[in-house]
Amino acid sequence: MLSPDDWSAIRLTLELASVTTLLLLAIGIPLAWWLARSRSWLARITAALVTMPLVLPPTVIGFYLLIAFGANGPFGQLTQVLGLGLLPFTFAGLVIASILYSLPFAIQPLQQAFRAIGARPLEVAATLRASPLDTFVHVVLPLARPGLITAAVMSFAHTVGEFGVVLMIGGNIPQETRVISVQIYDHVEALEYAQAHWLSAGMLVFSFAVLLALNLLNRREAAA
Amino acid sequence: MRLPALLLFAFLPLAAHADTIPVAVAANFMPVMQKLAPGFEKQSGHTLQLSSGATGKFYAQIRAGAPFMVLLAADDTTPLKLEQEGLGITGTRFNYATGQLALWSPLAGAVDKDGAVLKLANFRKLAIASPKAAPYGQAAMETLQALKLDATLAPKLVQGESIAQTYQFVATGNADFGFVALSQIMENGKLRAGSVWIVPATLHHPIRQDAILLKPGVNSAGARALLDYLKTPAARAVMQQYGYRF
Secondary structure: OOOOOHHHHHHHHHHHHHHHHHHHHHHHHHHHHHHHOOOOOOHHHHHHHHHHHHOOOOOHHHHHHHHHOOOOOOOHHHHHHHHOOOOOOHHHHHHHHHHHHHHHHHHHHHHHHHHHHHHEEEHHHOOOOOOOHHHHHHHHHOOOHHHHHHHHHHHHHHOOOOOHHHHHHHHOOOOOOOOOOHHHHHHHHOHHHHHHHHHHHHHHHHHHHHHHHHHHHHHHHHHO | OOOHHHHHHHHHHOOOOOOOEEEEEEEHHHHHHHHHHHHHHHHHHHHHEEEEEEEEHHHHHHHOOOOOOOEEOOOOOHHHHHHHHOOOOOOOOOEEEEEEEEEEOOOOOOOOOOOOHHHHHHOOOOOEEOOOOOHHHHHHHHHHHHOOHHHHHHEEEEEOOOOOHOOOOOOOOOOOOEEHHHHHHHHEEEOOOOOOEEHHHHHOHHHHHEEEEEEOOOOOOOHHHHHHHHHOOHHHHHHHHHHOOO
C-alpha cells in the first residue's frame, strides 16, 4: 500500500498547506478588507495583481520564481544578503510560492464577504462609540465568518492540489519539497501504477470531502 | 471560394508519398534533432513533427495509443520493452547514439576537468535528473556511487523530473552544479558556456540510446527513411558535435 516515502509526502503536504493557510489568512484579511473598502486606483491594480495566479499557467509562476529567486535574480540576491540563502529547493521557498499561487483563493471569498456586510453595521458600531479595531474584531469578522471559512478551506485544498509550481522550484527533495502531487508524478513516471493509484484515489476522496463539507457548512450558515 | 478548395483536394493524393511523421524524441537529443530535421525534410520531402520529453513518459503514452511513428529513446531498455510488447516493429531497433554524462556549471572555472570539486563538497546544491525515470539520472547516481560520494552528497541533491529541468536548475543558478547531458551544453563541437567535467564512461553503465519504429509508422516510408537517415555519416557528424559517441 503506502510506503514510508508516501507517508512522508503526505505529512509534508499537510504541513505546507497548514503553514500556507495561516499565513494567507494573516495577509489576506487586511488586504481583502482594504480591497473591499477602497475605491482608489491602487486598490484596483492590486486586485488585478492578486487575481493573476488564477489565470496564469503554473509554469509561468514557477519559471519566474526560479529566475527571480535564483543566484542572479533580484530576490535571490536579497535573500542571500539577508543570510537566508536561496529559496528554491527549500520548504520556505515552497511556502512563498504557495502563498502567491493560492492568494486569489483566500482573497476573493474574504473580499466578497466584507463587501456583503455593507456600511450600515459599521455606522451603527460607530454611533455606539466602538473603535475601528473593535468594530473589525467584534462586528466585521463574525459577520464575515462564512467567507473566512471558505477562504481557509480553499487555500488549504488548493495548496494540497498544487503541482506545476512545486515541480518547477521544488527539486523533488524527500521530506523537504516532495509533496503528494510530485510523489504521484514520480510513481507514474517510474510506471509504479499501483502506488500512484493509492495516492491519487486518496486525493480524489480528500477533495470531494472538502468541497462537500464546505457546501454543507455554507448552507447551514445561510440558513442561520 | 469553393472551387479552389476542391482543386486542392484533387491534388492531395499526388502528395501522398510525403509523410508527416510524429517523432517522440528524448529530451537530451532534441537539440540535435532540431538541427538534423531541416536537412532530412529537404532531402526526403517528408515532414517531421517532433515532441520532446522523458522516455518513461513516452513509454506510457505509446502504450496508451499515442500516434508516434518513431521513438528516439534515452535508453536501450524502453525500445526493447516496446518490441517485446508488440508495440515496436521487430528488426527496426538500433543504437543511434551513446550519450555522455557531464558535470556542468555555467560559471567558468567552477568545475575542474577531473571533477575533484565534488569531493570538496563546499557547495550548496547538486542537480541530477530523476534516477528512477531518466537514464542520465541513473548514470549520475551510478557515478556518485562509484566515487563513493552518494552518501555524503545526498543532502545536497536536487532532482529534475527530466534532464531538461536539471539543466534549467543549474542554468538559473539555483543549483551550483548539475549532471547534465553533454549534448545540452555543446554546440558545433564546443562547450557553449561555463566549465565541465566529462564523466569517464567507466564510472557508469553506457547511456546507449536506441531508436525503434512504432506500430503507427509500419507503413510509413518516411518513418523508415528517418531511421536510415540517422545512420548516415552526415547525421553522425552532427551528433558528434553535440558530444554523442558511437
